Amino acid sequence: MAVTKQNSNEPSTPLANVLYHEVGVSNVQRANTFIPTEDYSLEYIVAKVSEFFQDTCVNIIAEIFSVDGSRKPTGSALASVTVLQELIPTSATEVTFTFASPLAVTNGVEYCLLLRSDADVTTTARWWYGFSNTGISWATSDGGSVWSGGSAIPGFWFQIWGGPVFNPPATNLTTLKRLVAVANDKVFYET
Numbered sequence: 001m002a003v004t005k006q007n008s009n010e011p012s013t014p015l016a017n018v019l020y021h022e023v024g025v026s027n028v029q030r031a032n033t034f035i036p037t038e039d040y041s042l043e044y045i046v047a048k049v050s051e052f053f054q055d056t057c058v059n060i061i062a063e064i065f066s067v068d069g070s071r072k073p074t075g076s077a078l079a080s081v082t083v084l085q086e087l088i089p090t091s092a093t094e095v096t097f098t099f100a101s102p103l104a105v106t107n108g109v110e111y112c113l114l115l116r117s118d119a120d121v122t123t124t125a126r127w128w129y130g131f132s133n134t135g136i137s138w139a140t141s142d143g144g145s146v147w148s149g150g151s152a153i154p155g156f157w158f159q160i161w162g163g164p165v166f167n168p169p170a171t172n173l174t175t176l177k178r179l180v181a182v183a184n185d186k187v188f189y190e191t
Contacts, residue, residue, distance in 0.1 A: 033135035
């Protein structure tokens with residue numbers, strides 16, 4: 001089944017490749033909310049990221065969270081994926097974060113995309129602005145106890161990609177008739 005772009009916060013201004021926020025320095029985590037407009041299986045995200053300085057980046061982790069009543073990330077990550085430091089470019093580039101298993105998301109329910117590093121370092125990565133934000137952007141440096149931000153603009157550059165939700169066949173079927181025999185092009189059932 002085809003995977004299509006479902007949600008995004010892409011640049012609407014040339015400044016999108018000029019402004020950014022750091023991820024990882026002093027344990028800073030950055031987040032941006034989004035609201036699906038249909039049910040789908042979230043398969044991967046694309047974020048515009050780069051190293052802060054060449055060869056100073058650490059691994060970047062992308063996670064999807066539910067949000068609380070204040071629209072902040074809450075609970076445990078619903079999905080998580082790590083992109084290794086050697087795959088993080090030195091200039092603003094679209095990097096794909098593919099989840100091991102698709103995450104079913106629901107139309108009209110708000111979720112949060114969070115980027116963080118796997119280490120507290122003095123320099124790490126940049127997550128570039130998107131400027132056309134329909135969600136809310138957040139930052140924390142204490143693992144999510146206190147969030148700052150809470151504004152729609154500028155927001156971070158991202159795309160959410162997914163496909164149709166897979167609904168497995170029902171396993172609670174009841175047998176109405178049982179095949180007893182097949183002979184001479186006739187089928188015999190027991191009722």
